[in-house]
Amino acid sequence: MSTAHVLLGLLAGGPRHGYDLKRAHDERLPRAKPLAFGQVYATLGRLERDGYVTESGQDRDGGPDRTSYELTEDGRQHLDTWLSAVEPPAPYVTSEIFSKVVVALLAADAERARDYLVAQRSAHMSRMRELTTAKSTPGASIGDVLAADYAIGHLEADLNWLQTTLTRVAAFSKEVTN
Amino acid sequence: MSALLSGTSIVRNYGATPALRGVDLTVDEGEIVAVTGPSGCGKSTLLHCLAGILRPDAGTVTYREQNIGLWSEAARSRLRRTEFGVLFQFGQLVPELTAVENVALPLLLAGSGRREARGVAAEWLDRLGVADLAEQRPGTMSGGQQQRCATARALVTQPRVLFADEPTGALDVLTGEQVLGEIVRVAREHGTAVVLVTHASSVAAYADREIVLRDGVLDPTGLGLGVAR
Numbered sequence: 207m208s209t210a211h212v213l214l215g216l217l218a219g220g221p222r223h224g225y226d227l228k229r230a231h232d233e234r235l236p237r238a239k240p241l242a243f244g245q246v247y248a249t250l251g252r253l254e255r256d257g258y259v260t261e262s263g264q265d266r267d268g269g270p271d272r273t274s275y276e277l278t279e280d281g282r283q284h285l286d287t288w289l290s291a292v293e294p295p296a297p298y299v300t301s302e303i304f305s306k307v308v309v310a311l312l313a314a315d316a317e318r319a320r321d322y323l324v325a326q327r328s329a330h331m332s333r334m335r336e337l338t339t340a341k342s343t344p345g346a347s348i349g350d351v352l353a354a355d356y357a358i359g360h361l362e363a364d365l366n367w368l369q370t371t372l373t374r375v376a377a378f379s380k381e382v383t384n
Numbered sequence: 385m386s387a388l389l390s391g392t393s394i395v396r397n398y399g400a401t402p403a404l405r406g407v408d409l410t411v412d413e414g415e416i417v418a419v420t421g422p423s424g425c426g427k428s429t430l431l432h433c434l435a436g437i438l439r440p441d442a443g444t445v446t447y448r449e450q451n452i453g454l455w456s457e458a459a460r461s462r463l464r465r466t467e468f469g470v471l472f473q474f475g476q477l478v479p480e481l482t483a484v485e486n487v488a489l490p491l492l493l494a495g496s497g498r499r500e501a502r503g504v505a506a507e508w509l510d511r512l513g514v515a516d517l518a519e520q521r522p523g524t525m526s527g528g529q530q531q532r533c534a535t536a537r538a539l540v541t542q543p544r545v546l547f548a549d550e551p552t553g554a555l556d557v558l559t560g561e562q563v564l565g566e567i568v569r570v571a572r573e574h575g576t577a578v579v580l581v582t583h584a585s586s587v588a589a590y591a592d593r594e595i596v597l598r599d600g601v602l603d604p605t606g607l608g609l610g611v612a613r
Contacts, residue, residue: 328606331585335589338586
């Protein structure tokens with residue numbers, strides 16, 4: 207996920223300063239890891255260096271000076287290109303869960319891999335319950351529901367994978383340890 | 385506190401084929417319990433035994449500390465009409481009756497007057513968001529609308545336990561989610577316990593807890609360990 211592109215997207219609606227960008231980012235992408243202020247300013251610095259944003263003014267509003275940024279024409283073009291580009295669907299299979307099963311077989315045995323799969327399933331179900339409760343809560347925003355939907359769909363896929371892997375773990379163990 | 389509903393060592397066979405091989409389960413007042421597992425694991429049979437529709441070959445089903453297996457068919461039928469609600473994958477509405485008549489049916493069977501039954505049925509249709517379908521017959525409704533009506537019918541007697549067997553299995557994802565959300569919301573509002581049979585983990589996630597069946601026995605790990613090994 208590109209924080210830079212989200213910031214560009216937020217600036218497409220008009221100039222904003224760093225604090226405002228952080229707040230809007232966290233609001234529009236609920237359940238994403240909240241953006242650190244340091245990351246906002248570092249990203250804005252890179253975007254400015256690349257000519258995608260430029261300082262548009264200072265305001266004080268009773269506190270310290272705050273620098274506002276706005277999108278440049280190059281920035282708008284860059285954002286448009288990013289929006290039009292289709293993401294390559296899963297070009298690499300990288301998953302901590304998958305890696306852990308492989309390493310359990312390499313470092314220990316099928317039993318260890320099974321124990322891990324069972325514990326992981328339980329954690330996945332528990333998280334899925336939390337997300338389902340959150341999205342079913344009256345007054346949940348559409349953004350919250352969409353974020354929960356996305357996470358639930360991926361957890362469900364993982365759960366299916368955990369189940370099928372369990373039935374294949376003995377055969378996989380032979381392949382890995384050969 | 386004792387459980388509202390419990391099954392102890394439930395065994396049920398279909399001819400020579402065992403469907404349940406000694407299942408223990410408790411459901412507390414107002415609790416939502418998902419029963420999951422692969423096709424053919426015995427989850428629907430368990431629901432039918434708990435709901436008093438099927439008699440177990442061995443073991444007991446206890447409701448409010450009474451062994452309902454010892455009851456006559458008439459007494460179990462009365463229990464199903466008054467204390468239990470049942471909801472299947474396909475609503476099983478009576479095609480000749482309108483929505484409000486379908487929902488009023490359990491009340492009429494329980495002895496309510498026609499006018500009162502219709503009034504209460506209309507309220508339940510409203511609660512499930514389908515008040516405007518009251519005078520329509522099932523054939524003119526979408527699957528989601530039918531299932532909402534069936535949910536209203538299952539809950540109209542304000543049962544203590546709702547048995548739901550793949551209640552959203554025939555619906556698309558979004559409609560299924562809406563119907564399931566309504567079932568859970570209404571059950572929680574009324575303190576109704578729910579036994580929710582499903583093969584989908586995303587549906588089971590609506591429950592307070594999940595039990596997994598595999599080959600007719602409980603699978604505490606959820607992944608077939610201790611069963612297949």
